[in-house]
Amino acid sequence: MPHPTAPTRDELVAAAAKLVPLLRARSLWIDEHRRLPQDVVTAIEDSGLLRMQIPAQYGGHESDARTFVDVLAEIAKGNSSAAFCLSVYATLGWMTALWPDEALDEVFADPHVRVSGTTAATGTARRTRGGYVLNGTWRFNSGVLHSQWKISVALPEDPGDGPPVPLFCLTPVADLRIEDDWHTIGLQGSGSVTTVAEDVFVPEHRVITGADFYQNVSRSQVNARKPHYRVPVLVTTNAIQSGQFVGAAKYALASFLERLPGRPLTYTDYASQREAPLTHLQVGEAALLIEDAEARAHRFADLIAGKVARGEPWSTEERVRARVQIGWIARQSKAAVDILAAASGGSSIHRDVPVTRIQRDLHAASLHAMITPGVNVELYGRSLTGLEPNTAYL
Numbered sequence: 001m002p003h004p005t006a007p008t009r010d011e012l013v014a015a016a017a018k019l020v021p022l023l024r025a026r027s028l029w030i031d032e033h034r035r036l037p038q039d040v041v042t043a044i045e046d047s048g049l050l051r052m053q054i055p056a057q058y059g060g061h062e063s064d065a066r067t068f069v070d071v072l073a074e075i076a077k078g079n080s081s082a083a084f085c086l087s088v089y090a091t092l093g094w095m096t097a098l099w100p101d102e103a104l105d106e107v108f109a110d111p112h113v114r115v116s117g118t119t120a121a122t123g124t125a126r127r128t129r130g131g132y133v134l135n136g137t138w139r140f141n142s143g144v145l146h147s148q149w150k151i152s153v154a155l156p157e158d159p160g161d162g163p164p165v166p167l168f169c170l171t172p173v174a175d176l177r178i179e180d181d182w183h184t185i186g187l188q189g190s191g192s193v194t195t196v197a198e199d200v201f202v203p204e205h206r207v208i209t210g211a212d213f214y215q216n217v218s219r220s221q222v223n224a225r226k227p228h229y230r231v232p233v234l235v236t237t238n239a240i241q242s243g244q245f246v247g248a249a250k251y252a253l254a255s256f257l258e259r260l261p262g263r264p265l266t267y268t269d270y271a272s273q274r275e276a277p278l279t280h281l282q283v284g285e286a287a288l289l290i291e292d293a294e295a296r297a298h299r300f301a302d303l304i305a306g307k308v309a310r311g312e313p314w315s316t317e318e319r320v321r322a323r324v325q326i327g328w329i330a331r332q333s334k335a336a337v338d339i340l341a342a343a344s345g346g347s348s349i350h351r352d353v354p355v356t357r358i359q360r361d362l363h364a365a366s367l368h369a370m371i372t373p374g375v376n377v378e379l380y381g382r383s384l385t386g387l388e389p390n391t392a393y394l
Contacts, residue, residue: 006061023078030189053093069243076247080361081189117151166210186364327376
C-alpha cells in the first residue's frame with residue numbers, strides 16, 4: 001500500500017495534469033532536439049512525481065500501480081516522450097529498491113533522482129577486488145540524458161560451472177560514455193541513446209544477480225519486508241507503463257474533436273465533417289477502444305493491489321497474463337489512434353497537429369520487445385493450450 005504520509009492518487013494526478021499545458025507547448029522542441037528541455041525537467045521535479053517510486057525510508061511515496069497508471073495517462077495527454085521517460089524512471093526506480101541498502105543510500109540521497117537502464121545483457125563483468133569491472137554497449141536507454149544512475153546488465157567473464165547468470169550493475173551515468181544515435185520517427189524526445197562502459201569499476205554492493213532480480217529477492221533489509229517489492233518485476237513494470245498508452249489515445253481523441261467543428265469533408269457535400277455518419281462511426285469506435293483499454297489497465301493495477309494486500313504469491317499463469325495485458329492495451333490504444341489519424345484529413349500531417357505525432361509515438365512504444373502485442377498474445381495463447389512459456393521474462 002502507499003505510504004500513509006504520501007499524497008493521494010487524486011493529488012498526484014492533479015499534479016500531473018498541471019504539467020500538460022507546458023508539455024504540449026514544448027512538444028515540437030522535444031521532437032526537434034530529441035530530449036526533454038530543462039524547463040520540463042525542472043517542472044517534473046517541482047511536481048513531486050519523481051518521488052512516487054522512491055522507498056518510504058528515503059521520503060518517497062511507494063505509490064501503487066493504479067496511481068502510476070492514472071498519472072502516466074495524464075502526462076501522456078501532454079507529450080508521449082515525457083510520459084515514456086517518466087515510466088522508465090518509475091519502473092527502474094522501483095527496481096532499484098531490490099539492491100542492498102548501502103547502494104540505496106547512495107542512489108536515493110537525491111530526492112529528484114532518476115534511474116534509467118535496460119535489461120539486455122550486452123556487456124561483460126570481470127571480477128576484481130571489491131567488485132567488478134564493467135564493459136559493454138547498451139542501446140535504447142530511454143531517459144538516460146536526464147538520469148543520474150543507470151542499470152546495465154552484463155554476463156560474468158568467468159561464470160564458473162553452469163550457464164552464466166547475468167549481473168545487474170548500478171552505475172552513475174557520469175561513469176558511462178553517451179553515443180548520440182537516437183534519430184527516429186517516434187518517441188524522439190525520449191532520448192533513448194546508446195551508453196558505453198569502458199573499464200568501469202562497480203563495487204560489490206551495487207551488483208545483484210539476474211536470479212535475484214527476476215525472483216524479487218530484495219537485498220535491502222528494509223524493502224525485503226514490504227509486500228510492495230515482492231510483486232514480480234515485470235508484472236509491476238507492465239502495469240506502470242500501460243497508462244501512457246491510454247493517455248496518449250485520450251489526447252488523440254480530444255484533439256480530433258477539438259479540430260472537428262467547421263471542418264468540411266473535402267470533395268463531398270458535407271459542409272461539416274461533424275455531420276457525416278462515417279465520422280460518428282470512427283469517433284464511436286475509437287472511444288470504445290480507449291474505454292476498454294483504460295478499464296483493462298485499471299483491472300490489471302487493481303489485481304496487483306489486491307494480491308499485495310493479501311500477500312499472495314504469483315503463479316506462472318498470472319505472470320503470463322500480466323505480459324498480455326500491456327500488449328493488448330497497446331494494441332487497443334494504437335488502433336484507436338490509427339482510426340482518428342485516418343479520419344483527420346490531409347491537414348493533420350502538419351507537425352503542429354498532435355494526432356500524427358501521437359500515432360508515431362504509440363507505434364514506437366508498441367515495438368518495445370516487452371510490449372509488442374503479437375508476441376504477448378502468442379505467449380498467452382501458449383498458456384491457454386497448456387504449453388510452457390517460451391520466455392524467462394515473466
